[in-house]
Each structure stands twice: as C-alpha cells, then as structure tokens.
Amino acid sequence: DVKVTQSSRYLVKRTGEKVFLECVQDMDHENMFWYRQDPGLGLRLIYFSYDVKMKEKGDIPEGYSVSREKKERFSLILESASTNQTSMYLCASSTGTVAEAFFGQGTRLTVV
Amino acid sequence: GENVEQHPSTLSVQEGDSAVIKCTYSDSASNYFPWYKQELGKRPQLIIDIRSNVGEKKDQRIAVTLNKTAKHFSLHITETQPEDSAVYFCAATSYGQNFVFGPGTRLSVLP
Numbered sequence: 001d002v003k004v005t006q007s008s009r010y011l012v013k014r015t016g017e018k019v020f021l022e023c024v025q026d027m028d029h030e031n032m033f034w035y036r037q038d039p040g041l042g043l044r045l046i047y048f049s050y051d052v053k054m055k056e057k058g059d060i061p062e063g064y065s066v067s068r069e070k071k072e073r074f075s076l077i078l079e080s081a082s083t084n085q086t087s088m089y090l091c092a093s094s095t096g097t098v099a100e101a102f103f104g105q106g107t108r109l110t111v112v
Numbered sequence: 113g114e115n116v117e118q119h120p121s122t123l124s125v126q127e128g129d130s131a132v133i134k135c136t137y138s139d140s141a142s143n144y145f146p147w148y149k150q151e152l153g154k155r156p157q158l159i160i161d162i163r164s165n166v167g168e169k170k171d172q173r174i175a176v177t178l179n180k181t182a183k184h185f186s187l188h189i190t191e192t193q194p195e196d197s198a199v200y201f202c203a204a205t206s207y208g209q210n211f212v213f214g215p216g217t218r219l220s221v222l223p
Contacts, residue, residue, distance in 0.1 A: 030208075031208050031209055031211070033211055035213070040121075040215070041215060042118075042201060042213055042214060042215035042216040043156070043201060043213040043216075044213075045210070045211065045212060045213075048209065048210060048211065050209050056209075056210065058210075058212075059113075059212075090155065090156075092211065094205075094208040094211065095208055096207045096208045096209070097208075099144040099146075099161075099205060099207065099208035100146060100158050100161065100208075101146070101158075101203070101205075101208070101211050103155040103156050103157075104155065105155055106155060
C-alpha cells in the first residue's frame with residue numbers, strides 16, 4: 001500500500017512564526033502536492049513538485065514556499081504565519097504513469 | 113492553468129435514488145479525471161477514474177462519463193445508500209501533474 005505520511009496531525013502556532021509542514025511518501029512517486037482545505041472551498045492547490053528541486057505554483061501560493069531536496073519528502077513552509085492560514089493542509093503524491101493521487105492524513109494548523 | 117468547476121455544491125437524495133454530480137474542466141491537455149470521496153475527518157479516497165481515451169466507465173453502483181469535446185465529466189451513483197453520504201470531489205490532471213480539484217459536492221442520502 002502507498003503510504004503518504006504528514007509529520008503532524010494538529011499544530012498550533014503563533015502569528016509571525018515560521019512553520020514547517022513535512023510530508024513523506026514511500027512509493028517513489030515523482031509528483032507531490034500541497035493543498036489547503038477550507039469549508040466550501042474544496043481542495044486548493046498551493047504548490048506541486050514533479051521532481052527533486054522542482055516546484056510549480058498552484059492556485060494560492062502567496063505566503064507559502066516549498067522545498068523538495070529528496071524525492072520522498074516535500075515540505076511546505078509558512079514564512080510568517082498569519083491567522084488566515086489557519087486551515088487543514090493535505091499532502092498528496094502521484095506518478096505520471098498511474099496518475100492516481102494518494103493523500104496523507106492531513107495537518108490541522110491553527111495560527112493564533 | 114487548469115480550472116475545474118463542480119455542481120451542485122450540495123445534493124440530497126432519498127435512499128435508493130440516483131445521484132449525479134457534474135464537472136467541467138478548462139485545459140484540453142488534461143487526460144485523467146478521478147473522483148474522490150471524503151468522509152468526515154478522513155482523507156480523500158479515490159472511488160473511480162476515467163482517462164481521456166474512454167467515454168464511460170462503470171464499477172458496480174458507480175459510473176463516470178466523459179465528454180472531451182464539451183470538457184464535461186460526470187459521476188453517477190445508483191441505488192444510493194446511507195454510507196454514500198460524504199463530500200465528493202472531481203479532479204483533472206495531465207499525466208498526474210498540476211492536479212486540480214473541483215470545490216466539492218456534499219451528498220446526503222436520506223433514509
């Protein structure tokens with residue numbers, strides 16, 4: 001079974017803090033994604049990566065950055081957390097051949 | 113980039129009735145169209161998918177249709193059951209990259 005693991009299930013951070021969300025997949029997938037999920041807004045793509053050190057902006061990249069130094073790990077960085085970044089964050093991975101996206105369990109981030 | 117719209121946002125049906133959810137996409141390069149089901153507090157899970165070289169696919173009570181010309185695809189659930197109640201997301205992607213989801217449909221199956 002494909003496993004996509006996010007480092008934290010729940011996080012509480014203060015406004016202005018630098019926040020790291022980590023995601024690891026164990027199936028050698030080329031593509032990895034970060035989404036945020038808010039009620040009524042669905043899954044909005046923040047960034048994705050199709051290879052090590054490669055990244056592409058999604059629909060809502062402002063206030064976020066990403067890092068992919070190893071194929072299995074994709075990190076989402078909030079440079080200076082703000083209250084409007086309080087949300088559920090979901091990581092996913094896929095291969096170009098199969099294309100199905102597998103999701104992590106999600107990280108509920110609260111910025112106070 | 114890709115844009116995916118989804119309707120309706122909420123859908124209530126009586127148990128045993130059919131449910132239909134419709135999506136449109138904008139990027140003609142998209143070639144893979146999955147549907148995900150998300151139950152409360154859980155991660156989205158793939159329930160069915162269709163590729164651009166196929167017009168229809170069925171898996172038991174679930175079917176998906178694709179009209180590439182009109183850039184429409186739809187999810188059909190027949191004989192709905194209470195356990196079908198969830199949020200459903202459609203998505204479009206080209207070779208697994210730039211995976212864009214619709215805003216979701218909350219389906220309620222009433223007993």
